[in-house]
Amino acid sequence: MTEALIDLRGVSRRYDSGPPALDDVSLTVAPGEAVAILGPSGSGKSTLLNLIAGLDKPTTGTVTVGGTRIDELGEARAARYRRATIGMVFQFFNLLDDLTVFDNVVLPAQLAGAGRGETTRRATELLRGLGIDRHARAYPGRLSGGERQRVAVARALMNRPALLLADEPTGALDTASGAEVRRLLTELHADGQTIVLVTHDRTLAQECATRTIEVVDGRIAADSALAPLR
């Protein structure tokens, strides 16, 4: 049996005194899977993604990614974990507007202390592969939404992460750009990239994911790998 890349056990996340954002969630994701997490606003899907990314910590339960207990990591080790294991794509791109496309893409490698030559080679290869190499010296503010998201994907893949996390990657895009990104994620998955994406977009889930998980009120309501839970 293949060892799970992601293993969440009994995870709850509670903010202040309100109802839990996540309530006793357990799930595993195997390497090479493409999982789409679906659910309405406020259902807890982004919280789930943040816990897997090491951006947040569960109130109870354990989060293990690539054999590492993420919920036990301090800030510095969590940052190193993100660098080495995670690539993140956000709904609003989260590109740094004062850096060029190239400088945005190489930033994760530079933070990891990678050599200049290797970094440049890798960034050039990614930009060319994603069809945005002509924008390398441009600033993100001058690109279309689809182009910006492709830059974000290039940046997320810079350190060859084992896991690509995408939070509403098509949420801020027009139809054409959304289709571009869907195609890109599908290709990445076809190349073996493990992907966990959070989305409202059922088309995206159907096209890119091999498995869908539906979260409602902080609990997993359905998991296509397990059949409906309700």
Place this chain on the structure above:
Amino acid sequence: MSALSKVVRSGVQRRWVQTTVITLATAAAVTAGLLGVGLLVASNAPFDHAFGTQHGAHLTVQTASTKATAAQLAATRDADGVAEATGPFPVGQIMLLPPAPPGMPAPDRGSARGPVITVAGRTGPGTGVDRVTLTEGRWAREPGELVLGDGGLLVPVGTTVTLGEGAAAQDVTVVGLARSVSGTADAWTTPAALTALHPPQTGYQMLYRLANADTAAQVTAARQAIAAQLPAGAVSGARSWITVKQEANDQISVFVPFLLAFGGLSLLLSVLIVGTVIAGAVGSTLRRIGVLKALGFTPAQVVRAYVAQALIPAAIGAALGLAAGNLIAVPLLSRTEDLYGTVSLTIAPWVDLAVLAAVLTLVTVTASAAAGRAGRLSAVDALAVGRTPAAHRGQYAARIAARLPLPRPVTLGLARPFSAPVRAAAMVVAIAFGAAAVTLASGLATSLHRIQIAADHTGADLVVAGGPGGAQQQPPPGTGSRPATGPAPESTDPARVTAALEAQDRTGRYLGLHESDATVPGMSGTTRLAEYTDAPGWTGYALVSGRWFTRPGEAVVPTELLRATDSELGDTVTVTTREKTTTFTIVGEVFDPGNNDGLVLTEGGAGFRPDTWQVAVADGTDLGAYAQALGTALDPLGLAVHVEGTGGADELVVIIDALAGLLTLMLVTVAGLGVLNSVVLDVRDRVHDIGIHKALGMTPRQTLTAVLASVALIGLVGGLIGVPAGVWLHGILLPAMGHGAGVELPGVVLSVFGPGQLAVFALGGLVLAAAGAFLPAGWAAKTRTATALRTE
């Protein structure tokens, strides 16, 4: 509570960093400004009041009786520039022997020495120029009666003192004490009584009020007009009221330029901080401003809300500064009280109010200007601007920085100031202020230390003089180079002392000295004539101008003597001792502050017999062992060896050092808080970017590094601007302080900065920037990534 009050209160409470910064900046500005202005007023008001009441003399001219008659001097009342004149009065310089303390034998008139004082013959306190104030007793009416100037010799009314020396000595009774603000004489008696005293030096004194006497040039012009009406060389001395005022206020005046400079620095820094804080508060709360306007706040109300957010902490800071300034002023003003006896130990209330009003007005104007943008923005624009990322500047700098062979967090930080140039410029200025203050205070401390060395003349290690046994003793503090015991016995053969010094192993330099009391026309009181075997530059005396004497007949004198006798280098000065009258050519001006007596330094002539020797030992010599051995060698000659002590630090120096330290600390703290405030705003503006960095794998340490690197350039540039500014201020301030004290400062006091020291100060800007940024950098490092990413 009104809606506006609620908005103001929440603004003040939410922005505690900015509130603290404004409070401290205003406190520093008020404290330093209050001390500067308060002492400026205090140093002028009492003298001006007393001078006005006594109808003081703008100019006192003295002539030798052999060169001009009383009638000739009286005729000068019509000279150009003279508005009013009184005199001439006969004057004489004569030795005064006070009575022996109770239980002590009466002094021997033949050998006892006392101060030489200037006695004027006047029939009464006067009704014209220089209306002397009788503070006790009555005026002299007949021979044998004397009125003494109070505050000098502490001789009570009714005491009998001896005037003159040898066979001419006469006993006189002190019948009154009086005060002349113009300082025209040390004592008064009737003209007939003065003649009967047969003073060794006599002449006439004429007192003038001038039509224009505001500047030294105007007084000099009047003096020249008066001298032109008299026979050539008749004027033996002239004294300007400006000199008298400087001498009266020398200690308090020295603080004024220094405090005004710090006051100015603090005020400018305060304006900068208030402007930056309010502009920053407006810039970072545009959305809030939009909401307030959408809710119905008028532009004026919005501006008032932001001005009040500055005025509340500024008012608290001003109150703190007011209290601190008044407390610190007490020990300083007590010196003025010593001079005039009637001065309050507090700063004048109108000065308190004026400084308070000035600072708060400045804060209001600055805050209004900074908050003006909030008032002008339309509600829609404010809401739109508040949501939209600001236009991105500094992209070129970011691109260059990315290519630097430095860790990426460092290069990200280095490029940051170019993205917010106005904020960066404000930080540069704040750090420049801090660096300038540190440089200035350090230079001031070094200068004051050197002034003390030059004033005490403690360059010699040992003094050989007459005394009991050959034991080494520590002289009491403040005795300077003068030995604790008297000069060598007259029987001492100087050649034997020289031979003993030459024979002593590890003797470095030495010179022989003989000091005697003397009088100099134009100088009231005693002048000290110091005759040397060689120029005494190495003993601690510093030259202001000219050169040391190289032969007998040449003399070096302090600034006070040049002023009092209206002389300059190349002129001659006539010095009369008990033994002789000698005319010297003045070849140098020596720095000798705090010495109200005159001083003439010269080389001993033919037959010169030194009675004191100043000795410097070779480097690394055991001073105690050397003194022991030399003492043993000189004991048969009746000489003692005294190890020189530096004495305690002068109280004035201690106060200025402490004040400079305190004000510098305040300025540096405010500058550091200014940086902190700016970095807080910057971090708040960039929190989303920080979240992105963290999401991409930036560790807390790397975040800390990036924020600290973002102020590195700013600190360096601030230091590079502030340090030369501090050196420049020092170069302006020190001479001004010297003028306040009535002295010219020698180069050794003014040139105090070495290149290494300046480099360290410049790097201090970096340290200050890092210190100010450390706290917000820590906050940035600790910020939770998910929270930062959610922040708009």
